Amino acid sequence: MSFSILTLTARLTVSPSSSQFFEGDFVSLSCEEDDSSAGWTLRRNTSKQQRSQCGDEWGEGAGSSCNISYIFTLDGGVYWCESREGPISNMVNLTVTGGSVILQSPVLPVMEGDDVTLLCKTNTTPSNLPAAFYKDGSLIRNETTGHMTIQHVSRSDEGLYKCDISGHGESPSSWITVTGDTLTCLCFCRFQYSQCDDNLMTVFALL
Template sequence: MRELTPLCWQLLLLSTLVYCSLGQGGDLSLPASLSVSPDRSQFFEYESVSLSCEVQGNSAGWRVVRNSERGNLSECSTDWGKQQGSSCTVSLIPSDSGVYWCVSGSGEHSNAVNITVPAGAVILESPALPVTEGDSVTLRCRYQGTPSDLTADFYKDGSLVRTETTGEMTIPAVSKSDEGLYKCSTSEGESPERLMTLTVPASIPDPSTVPVLSVSLPRLLGSLLVVSPYLLVTVVLLLKCNRRKGSR
């Protein structure tokens, strides 16, 4: 077996570093997440909401932006909200309804949250972000006036699910079948619909088993398409180096 020359080792090391950097860059996780406090997506007029950009590491440079229902894209503190660091506090009015998310100075972005400020007096309180499969979720029907607790009918995808005299409905362990459009109705009015979606928790591998392959086919093919040219270049360089040494 021929030994590799120092030049060949340098070429091999360079190709390996390129390969590793591509592998690390293939992470599709978002660099930040937008949190909403209080944790719901529907609010009465003049209620206050705090939107925070939660970033891994330094949050400097991150800001909250929105696209209103009228299609106006703007940043917090331009004509709405008060930006403090990477957080934005908004005293809501109906025109504040829209989609909110975080962006960085380099163009990175977070998840998006849809916030609704209806003109009516009834809202449906539900988590602002997708809920985790298996968790307990409570939906509350609220009336802006008094009394605070009313008998409410809860609907999913237009069909009555149940009637609750307490004004709230609990799903003990949400599953895929619970995804859909929810709304509530009382004698005082009806809330806007709210889409509830799920996130599936990461499964814990059985230590007694050794997984052979745990990557989806599209991602595997995409990785191969990106990395294969660099692997091919590495092989060609090594062959040329060996041939050059053998001809000496």
């Protein structure tokens, strides 16, 4: 188990929970805030724009969320939440394809020991066709239903994944990150101590 000390921050989540989308999909991004008064803004870097914010020629803001009703290939890029005070959230890399196959995989890091399901999906009906799954360029499994479950993931499962559906094509590649158990302690004190879970950990902070 590892320990970390963090300042107030937000977590960026994506719905549907995937890092790949077909052009034309609806995508909703949300800043899950620890402190709503921080004034979180959703920003992105793409090949076309740098540090642009939701509502500035893309997306429609709704509180701490941003909805993209029709996502284009040019909307692919890195997204994050940023506060007026400076702290930022985790960064999420979204890929948008004009092709016919995507790999739906976790957009956020997964915990060691969890089960992870990957879905190879086409933009036609039926969408759950037989698929081949690859990790770091090597075939790892063929599945008849188009989805593959990795049970009890470990650090060795971390890597670059893609899939292929015969007659339809290959998906873009997505990186899957595996993390260990983390106990996070948020400290709001000055020259004082705070405790996480009583006997688990005591930290001293100079904030």
